[in-house]
Amino acid sequence: MSEFVLPRRVVLSMACAASMMGIALPVLAQSQPVHGGVLTAILFPEPPSLNLALQQVQGTQMVAGKIYESLLQYSKKLEPMPSLAASWTVSPDRLTYTFNLQKGVKWHDGKPFSSADVVFTYKEILANTARTRTLMENVADLSAPNADTVVFKLKKPYSAFLFAHDIGGGAILPKHLYQGTELSKNEYNNAPVGTGPFKFVKWVRGSHVELAKNTDYWRKGLPYLDGITYRVIPDAASRRLAIEQGTVLQAIPGDVDPVDIARVSKLPHLKTSMDGGEYWSTMNWVEFNTAVAPMNDKRFRQAVMHAVDRQFLLDKIVFGQGKVSTGPIHHNTRFYDSNVKKYNFDPKKAVALLDEMGLKPDAKGVRANVNFIALPYGENYRRQAEYFKMSLAKVGIVVNLESADVGAWVRRVGNHDYHMAGNGVFQYGDPAIGVARTYISSNIKKGLMFSNTSQYSNPKVDELFAKAAEAPDAERQALYTQIQQQIVEDVPVMWMYDTLGTTFFHKRVNNAYTTGLGYAGSYAEAWLSK
16 A cells, blocks of 8 residues: 554564564463564555655565665664664754664675765765655765765755655665666666565566565674565455465554454464554545546545544444544654644535535535545455445545555545545654655645645645754644644644554564564564474
């Protein structure tokens, strides 16, 4: 999906615990990790590309997160942790960030990794992506004083800076394979070469992606697994059978239809969890194209909010896999505030707003016709779209459902070629990174998915986001509270629910999620019991 969590872990030996950089885990029956075995997991839907600079969809992040690495990773408490950066320092004026890189790192083709790769990736590739463009616009200078050091000098303080270097927005690409090439056509986009614990082996379209252990990985003794195989399983019933029968050992949120979660959770060979995705904190919403009538009138958007019983949808269609959203910030994300305008289920209020707009019903009771592209991530999202259609029909809005695969969905929404569309978007640990991009006017970029694709524009909101990004943490809550209150009044998207999804693991799988990155983590410490 969009940009979409999550299992119990086991304690490693003292030596492994040290390699885990101090992450403490609970002890289960078999606490000693062992080498060997191939983890099999579901890949659904199949991603368009494996280059994280080109695609931010769920499947790309899950697979490529084992191949590529970024400067930092993040704990479940949203604390920055080392990855390709061994350590870092921040100047007193918060304008200079110096990263000291890990030593002895090699690309999967054997070439040495260096600061030159980091500088090239940020300047030439990531600066043009939706996720990282805002960060790079605030960078005055990026340099590599030596092979092991990278220095970012900012134009002004950016309080979210240390949260912007995850694998999704900061995957480092090999300069020697990308320099001088056209990014979208580079042959390594779908046969990636990274520095991570697993190497790309092959991708059989429609079937599977195979990764193998990187025997020359810079974290000595890791990974434990011999490899990971992602099986493409489009059919919901087949995905459920695969995890039930043990032909796959992992199913992340969205793989198992919510209607089946309670029953599958009782199977004795499986364990479940709803944690591990704190950095992502996915939100599901219906996006309005605010440049097209009648979506360009906030009264229409407010009417839609009142016309849909979001609690019913969460309880009876999503089966409790989340919490009804209150606005643009997920309740697990920093600076969340629930003190905003409430849109209770009230069809009469919806009708009154539509009447106020002048959208009177015709002889058939129809006030407006709109098209809707469902989120292309399985039957449950189709059912959500059907419920959305049914709800709006009761207030005179006819919804024509359109089907699209992931590629078409990304293309159409990114090109603003839609009326309304389902979406699911990550928060990335800090509102300046994962929230602002959806609402600031400067991020209205045709052809760029996971940006301001609703084309919402409010100068006051732009100003508040800019201030909040620069302000010290002590001042940011007040600013983000104002932002939430204003955006909830304007309703550029219909916030449905903050996702809290269930992940299934076979009981043989241990220590897969060691950070707040969940399924997009490296799996360097994952291991299989015998």
